[in-house]
Amino acid sequence: MKYVMLYALSTCPFCKMAKHFFESRNIPYNFVDVDLLPEEEQEKTVAEVQRISGRRAFPVIVIGEEVIVGYDELRIREALEK
Amino acid sequence: MTSERILCPVCQVAFLLKEEKVPGKRVVCPVCGAVLVLEKGDASWVLRRPQDITPEEEIRARVENFARLRGYRFNEMKEPLIEALLKKYERYGDFYCPCKIDNIPENICPCLETRQGSVERNGRCHCGLFWK
Numbered sequence: 272m273k274y275v276m277l278y279a280l281s282t283c284p285f286c287k288m289a290k291h292f293f294e295s296r297n298i299p300y301n302f303v304d305v306d307l308l309p310e311e312e313q314e315k316t317v318a319e320v321q322r323i324s325g326r327r328a329f330p331v332i333v334i335g336e337e338v339i340v341g342y343d344e345l346r347i348r349e350a351l352e353k
Numbered sequence: 354m355t356s357e358r359i360l361c362p363v364c365q366v367a368f369l370l371k372e373e374k375v376p377g378k379r380v381v382c383p384v385c386g387a388v389l390v391l392e393k394g395d396a397s398w399v400l401r402r403p404q405d406i407t408p409e410e411e412i413r414a415r416v417e418n419f420a421r422l423r424g425y426r427f428n429e430m431k432e433p434l435i436e437a438l439l440k441k442y443e444r445y446g447d448f449y450c451p452c453k454i455d456n457i458p459e460n461i462c463p464c465l466e467t468r469q470g471s472v473e474r475n476g477r478c479h480c481g482l483f484w485k
Contacts, residue, residue: 282440282451284433285481305454317454328453328479341479 273335273351275300278320281307285342286330292347305329359400363387363415363461364468374398385463386418408442409435412462415448416482419463425472425483434482438462452480 275293279286281304293300305316317327324331324340332339334350358367364385372380378391380400388411389400403411413435420427437451449456450464459465467478477484 280452280454282437283480284430284437285452287433313454327455328450330452342481 272299274333275351276333277302278316278329278331278333279304280329283329289330289332289342289347292344298351357397359398361385361387361389362400362402363389364463365458370398379403381418383422385468386415386420386422388414388418408448409439412438412442412448416462420483423472423483425485427482428484430481434480437480450480 275298277286277289277293277300279289279302286304290300290302292298303316305313305320308316320329320331321327323333323338326340328340330342332342332347334347335353337346337350337353339346339350357370359370360367361382361384364382364387366382366384368383370380370391372378374391376391376393380389380391381387382389382400388403388406390403392399392401406414416427416431416435419425434451438448441447441449441451441456445456447456448462450460450462453460453464463478463483467483472478472483472485
């Protein structure tokens with residue numbers, strides 16, 4: 272099973288859809304709602320998101336080695352199956 | 354009747370207002386779709402955001418106008434996104450993009466990248482509010 276990490280915002284509907292995608296398929300995943308983190312931790316996490324995705328927009332989904340920016344179900348499926 | 358460039362307080366773009374200027378008149382920003390009110394300032398006319406409508410009425414009118422101006426459409430994601438924009442308004446004082454971490458002027462909905470054509474390029478805005 273690949274490591275899955277979802278960087279999300281609590282206000283972002285596509286982030287909720289990504290959570291639902293993993294939950295409804297019983298795919299183990301980790302997630303963080305970046306906007307709900309304490310300030311210092313938030314800055315660190317956003318810097319990490321920016322480093323891996325080049326953006327400060329969400330969701331950013333890491334599946335194994337792959338980084339998916341935005342909610343793209345096809346790419347998520349492909350990354351999980353690789 | 355004179356035309357003069359007048360600044361939209363939402364998207365910060367100055368546009369040419371050719372209509373007759375009357376205090377209190379409602380104007381729609383042709384760039385972002387914001388509903389604005391014309392007022393006589395000290396030296397020239399100014400546009401302000403209306404105070405007599407609720408935040409929900411304001412953002413609904415703005416996104417409807419923007420979609421109409423650009424020929425974009427909505428889908429079932431519209432209502433969750435209106436809700437999310439209202440949450441941002443409550444938390445941070447303006448309609449900042451629900452999918453971006455930075456609550457800064459260029460991320461006020463419709464955000465700068467959307468106004469600069471991301472819907473044309475990607476088929477939708479980053480959040481999925483506006484669709485081609």
